[in-house]
Amino acid sequence: MIKAIDIHVHPHDEEAIAAKGARNQQMAKYFGKKTQATSLDELADRYREKEMMAVLLNSTDESSSGIKPVPNDHIADAVKRNPDVFIGFGAVDPWQGRVAVDEAKRCAEELGLRGLGELNPGRQGFYPNDPHFYPLWETASEHGLVVLLHGGMMGSGAGTPGGMGFKLKYTRPIPYVDDVAADFPHLKIIAAHPSWPWQEESLAVARHKSNVYIDLSGWAPKYFPPQLVQYADTILSDRVLFGSDWPVLDPDRWLGEFDQLPIRESSKKKILLENACKLFGIELEDSEAS
Template sequence: MGIKAIDTHVHLNDEAAIKAKGARHEQMTRYFGRERKPVSIDELADQYRARNMMAVLVNSTDVTSSGIPPVPNDHIADAVRKHPDVFIGLGAIDPWQGKLAQDEIKRCAEELGLRGLGELNPGRQYFAPNEPRFYPLWEEAAKHKLVVLFHGGMMGAGAGTPGGMGYKLKYGRPIPHLDDIAADFPELKIIGAHPSWPWQEESLAIARHKSNFYIDLSGWAPKYWPQSLVHYANTIIQDKVLFGSDWPALGVERWLEEFEQLPFKPEVRQKIMLDNATKLWGLEVS
């Protein structure tokens, strides 16, 4: 079976993941207007297998602020162990846990076989990624060659509620937060997730400027992508953009159909859907 695409941004939505989202499960269902029925790991694997796609499973935690225990990273690792033909796994860390978070990064790499960290969500986790106190985390990730995936820009989490559930958008601004890390850790590969609205141009600029910074095109229906995103992704940053859905926030089929309608060059489509990701994740795909 030849793999046709790699979806670089997939959240688990099994019973364990739904429990770990707490009140956000209800709120996200309302905001995105999609039903989010539980889908087991085996079902999810079958769905991607049927599409001839691989999926990068992300995990997240904000336990120090919400008190809700996350899906353990072992759960993601188990999914990958069970379905290595379909899944690549990333581990969750709560940056405020300091040394514990650093130890978890090491465990993710050495014991769990995960390939990166994320989705880190600075707005929901209340942290500025470029603060020096968090630098040991990025250093540890770089040491283990882990890719770090950060949420960028506006977020579905908290959207449409009074006070946005307390989450602050400022932390999700790519410059300086992610640009600083990309500059200070040139060996660390960073993915800025989503078009990063309202700071999309900043994300595009970092991708152009720093070879270790990538953008995933998830979480934003392609039909609504601003023209400048389509233009830059089709030209000067064509080697830096990755297909991602952000399922279950956005349906994979919807993403594919709308992407099809956009004026991308065929060779760029191939890069976005597969080639850029196989290079980034160091995969051999037949």
């Protein structure tokens, strides 16, 4: 019996914290809070208690940072131990070319992961629509892997001189996400976050291309602009997904504020649960929307 699926959850155990390198302290400072390491099994327990599932996202920017990511096997193992709670996404660094393509295949075929991401074009420094990366999208499409791409303003590097060298230009929805969605119509793409300051572009891409979803993570719902709320309740109610961005934003806070928004109950149910169930082929018979 699940009530909601949190589509955007970052591992924050000892392994994930080590892989963040200097960004861990920078992020804690920027968001004004220090978060304790939480083992993946403890995290699973928390979601289980709330009768929620969570999509665990792995990420890497090894090509630019030189830091080895958490192995995707670590995520896959957590999913295997907690199949009632976790859905896993694997990390790939698009700059690694063939290695990234092979890892994507391994994620799907051997590890049982359901997607790739969070890919962060800003942190990883790539334009998703560069044909150089098309073999990766092709592989994801062929294997039914959902690709989750960070959009817009990012916490990584924020508040530091030079933003740790990360450039926001890569995170713009049009043309970078729009092109990929057009060229790979069978590839399911999640444009993560409201994509500020390009929210309208993200809404337009999702409106235009039915293989694009928007997750509402990383922003406190009480600050959602009226247009985002309106679209989520109407023409995009089938394509908007609940995500918290934990540990940056607590799911309880997100859900509490979301509940206050002027969105119809039927749309809320879709956003919190039904859309994600459809995306991952989860049968709603054995779950119950609240």
